[in-house]
Amino acid sequence: QPASDPASSGGEQWGTRIGVILAVAGSAVGLGNFLRFPGQAAQNGGGAFLLPYFISLLVLGIPLCWAEWTMGRFGGMRGFNSAPGIFSVVCRTPKARYLAVPALLIPLVIYMYYVVIEAWCLAYACSYATGALMQGSDPDAYTSFFGNFVGIDQDGAAFSGGTSLMYFVLFTFAVNFVLIYRGVARGIEVFCKFAIPLMVVCALCVLVRVLTLPWEKVEAGLGFMWNPDFAALANAETWLAASGQIFFSLSVGFGVIINYSSYLKKKDDVVLSGLTACSMNEFFEVCLGGLITLPAAFIFLGTAVGSQGTFGLGFNALPNVFAQMPAGQFFGFLWFFMLFLAAITSSLSMLQPVIAFFEEGFGLQRSASVSVLGIIALAGSGFVMYFSAELKALDTFDFWVGTFLIFVLAMIQAVMYGWVFGIERGAKYSADGSHLGIPTFVQYMLKFLVPLYLGVIFIFFVMDNV
Numbered sequence: 001q002p003a004s005d006p007a008s009s010g011g012e013q014w015g016t017r018i019g020v021i022l023a024v025a026g027s028a029v030g031l032g033n034f035l036r037f038p039g040q041a042a043q044n045g046g047g048a049f050l051l052p053y054f055i056s057l058l059v060l061g062i063p064l065c066w067a068e069w070t071m072g073r074f075g076g077m078r079g080f081n082s083a084p085g086i087f088s089v090v091c092r093t094p095k096a097r098y099l100a101v102p103a104l105l106i107p108l109v110i111y112m113y114y115v116v117i118e119a120w121c122l123a124y125a126c127s128y129a130t131g132a133l134m135q136g137s138d139p140d141a142y143t144s145f146f147g148n149f150v151g152i153d154q155d156g157a158a159f160s161g162g163t164s165l166m167y168f169v170l171f172t173f174a175v176n177f178v179l180i181y182r183g184v185a186r187g188i189e190v191f192c193k194f195a196i197p198l199m200v201v202c203a204l205c206v207l208v209r210v211l212t213l214p215w216e217k218v219e220a221g222l223g224f225m226w227n228p229d230f231a232a233l234a235n236a237e238t239w240l241a242a243s244g245q246i247f248f249s250l251s252v253g254f255g256v257i258i259n260y261s262s263y264l265k266k267k268d269d270v271v272l273s274g275l276t277a278c279s280m281n282e283f284f285e286v287c288l289g290g291l292i293t294l295p296a297a298f299i300f301l302g303t304a305v306g307s308q309g310t311f312g313l314g315f316n317a318l319p320n321v322f323a324q325m326p327a328g329q330f331f332g333f334l335w336f337f338m339l340f341l342a343a344i345t346s347s348l349s350m351l352q353p354v355i356a357f358f359e360e361g362f363g364l365q366r367s368a369s370v371s372v373l374g375i376i377a378l379a380g381s382g383f384v385m386y387f388s389a390e391l392k393a394l395d396t397f398d399f400w401v402g403t404f405l406i407f408v409l410a411m412i413q414a415v416m417y418g419w420v421f422g423i424e425r426g427a428k429y430s431a432d433g434s435h436l437g438i439p440t441f442v443q444y445m446l447k448f449l450v451p452l453y454l455g456v457i458f459i460f461f462v463m464d465n466v
């Protein structure tokens with residue numbers, strides 16, 4: 001088949017190389033880096049968590065990321081942007097498209113709750129701008145602020161109000177869908193090029209603020225999060241959490257990267273760009289996420305923060321922290337605004353795979369795809385809002401879709417790349433547009449070690465949860 005540049009269906013392509021990297025990094029850097037990561041690390045051995053975490057990054061994250069970039073571009077060159085199309089050309093049989101069901105389901109379902117949290121971030125940023133969130137040091141003030149905002153009374157699931165939340169959700173939806181409608185280069189890429197540098201600036205300001213608080217307290221806060229508990233390493237749960245976090249954070253195993261990379265050109269490189277995007281994600285996660293959220297919460301609240309779930313930490317504990325910090329109103333605003341930007345660059349990447357599928361699979365026009373998806377997603381988000389009374393419920397949900405299904409898709413992709421696409425073709429096609437292809441030892445890892453590692457983790461997962 002011809003492998004010429006303009007072959008991508010609909011002709012959509014990324015504009016510039018830095019633009020693609022920022023778009024993929026935008027997808028990767030999100031709430032996972034700032035809220036999910038600190039929670040996971042603190043619950044799974046503190047500093048010791050970094051060991052399984054970095055092993056998962058090297059064994060699963062980066063290799064699978066390269067496999068997705070390579071297969072995605074391969075499919076894109078043959079005119080396919082959606083995972084079903086890409087899988088069918090990669091496997092040379094149309095039947096393979098059914099394997100792509102999780103690659104559409106996962107981003108769509110995650111979007112439905114992710115966008116609600118994105119709207120919370122925007123609302124919290126606005127509440128700092130107006131000063132409404134500066135309520136002193138009583139923890140109950142923040143719990144009830146949150147309860148009023150999401151429209152849930154403290155005792156249960158009653159859906160009593162939450163009107164302002166509705167407006168924020170609708171606004172957030174509108175921003176997402178306008179950008180998606182504008183397309184990959186004019187919407188997603190343009191937005192990420194401005195959002196990512198802005199996020200770095202905001203996050204660094206908050207980091208400097210936190211680290212320049214009285215040093216004994218900072219030290220205790222960092223110790224609370226990072227003191228290693230090596231006993232946790234004997235626990236299968238820790239290893240599972242580490243690899244789940246790597247997938248969630250890098251957006252690997254979601255059907256997202258494979259879609260984004262299908263808009264690459266033949267002369268674009270995949271290996272260095274993929275690695276750059278992963279490295280940016282790790283910088284945001286370990287250096288910024290790992291040093292801000294939990295240490296700051298501990299400095300002001302002490303060990304009381306330990307028992308809160310990830311979302312409780314972000315929306316109940318942190319506002320209390322900012323209220324007690326010098327110039328907290330300003331830093332609170334920067335923080336939640338930065339979270340909002342991080343979230344939106346991620347949620348865009350959850351919509352694009354489904355849009356591509358509607359356009360390609362059903363031959364819909366852009367406007368029709370965007371409208372249909374908008375209706376489905378809005379209904380789903382309404383459902384999530386109705387049931388998010390329990391913050392814990394969100395954590396549970398996040399575990400099943402954000403961890404379990406992703407393993408399944410990661411396994412499908414590893415076997416597909418290593419055994420069906422084949423590492424010889426992998427070597428050839430990953431090297432297009434650059435001097436480097438995927439290194440040979442990584443090719444062998446993808447073929448043998450990655451499926452094995454995933455299989456072992458999966459067995460532990462089943463034993464733990466059934």
Ligand code: PHE
Pocket residue numbers: 027028029030031032033107110248249250251254256346347349350
């Ligand atoms: N990687 C994003 C984060 O860390 C989440 C995400 C998941 C984005 C799946 C796209 C697809 O928050």
